[in-house]
Amino acid sequence: MSEGESGVQPTKVPERTVDNKPTIYTYATCPFSLKVKSLLKFRGIEFSNVEVDPMKKNELKWSEWRKVPIFIDTDGTQINDSNDILHYIDAKHGNEFPREGEDSQQDKWMNFSNDILGKSILPVIYNSYGSSRQALRYVADVESFTTFQKWKSIWLGGIIMRMVGKSRGKMFDLPPEENLEHQLTVLSAGFNGDFFGGTKPNGADFANYGILRSMQGLRGWDIVESHSKAGPWFARMQTTTGI
Numbered sequence: 541m542s543e544g545e546s547g548v549q550p551t552k553v554p555e556r557t558v559d560n561k562p563t564i565y566t567y568a569t570c571p572f573s574l575k576v577k578s579l580l581k582f583r584g585i586e587f588s589n590v591e592v593d594p595m596k597k598n599e600l601k602w603s604e605w606r607k608v609p610i611f612i613d614t615d616g617t618q619i620n621d622s623n624d625i626l627h628y629i630d631a632k633h634g635n636e637f638p639r640e641g642e643d644s645q646q647d648k649w650m651n652f653s654n655d656i657l658g659k660s661i662l663p664v665i666y667n668s669y670g671s672s673r674q675a676l677r678y679v680a681d682v683e684s685f686t687t688f689q690k691w692k693s694i695w696l697g698g699i700i701m702r703m704v705g706k707s708r709g710k711m712f713d714l715p716p717e718e719n720l721e722h723q724l725t726v727l728s729a730g731f732n733g734d735f736f737g738g739t740k741p742n743g744a745d746f747a748n749y750g751i752l753r754s755m756q757g758l759r760g761w762d763i764v765e766s767h768s769k770a771g772p773w774f775a776r777m778q779t780t781t782g783i
């Protein structure tokens with residue numbers, strides 16, 4: 541099966557919505573999924589959430605795109621890839637930030653969220669088998685998963701994510717914790733007052749906030765919380781989005 545394409549898909553899949561609401565397919569702690577949830581919450585848009593089993597992904601069998609998040613609008617429009625989803629939702633609900641190609645700074649920092657920040661958090665969170673299992677323990681609370689699914693996600697997933705963490709760590713010259721701190725300083729250079737978007741958040745705020753929100757409570761969270769600029773920005777985003 542091909543990997544599928546990002547962006548708005550040509551085929552509508554209204555049968556994939558739940559309760560006739562916009563529906564997002566996610567892992568509860570997926571950084572890319574949290575970008576989308578933070579925008580939906582901020583705009584007060586009601587939505588349904590389908591929790592995907594990270595090992596088998598049965599819930600995505602119907603889709604060529606095999607990653608989360610996937611967003612399905614009420615009319616069945618399917619959008620793949622978190623930054624594309626942020627743009628789609630904003631264009632439909634309020635049009636409050638520029639579209640891709642209209643603001644090079646917003647584009648740059650939205651790309652940074654995927655290319656750098658999303659990769660910088662992994663070797664910190666998944667630094668050992670123990671911390672990897674801790675990060676995956678959320679599956680124990682997912683009611684739709686069986687006991688075996690939970691066990692497999694935590695134990696097998698812990699081994700896989702430790703390996704992912706190790707390989708992502710090799711992308712950067714600095715050790716994981718120092719690299720994260722450094723990337724937070726790089727990120728802070730893009731703040732334009734309270735937010736990337738100035739007095740209100742734009743796409744770059746939701747994109748980077750979602751990534752860091754996935755770390756809250758996990759290994760390395762103190763690095764974000766105590767960063768002199770990124771820490772207060774994160775706190776503002778959390779108050780503003782309520783997630």
Ligand SMILES: N[C@@H](CCC(=O)N[C@@H](CS)C(=O)NCC(=O)O)C(=O)O
Nearest residue numbers: 570571572606607608609621622623
């Ligand atoms: N560029 C994609 C990346 C999404 C992504 O990598 N999601 C992870 C989960 S956090 C995933 O689904 N990985 C494939 C897998 O788990 O098999 C986006 O921004 O949405």
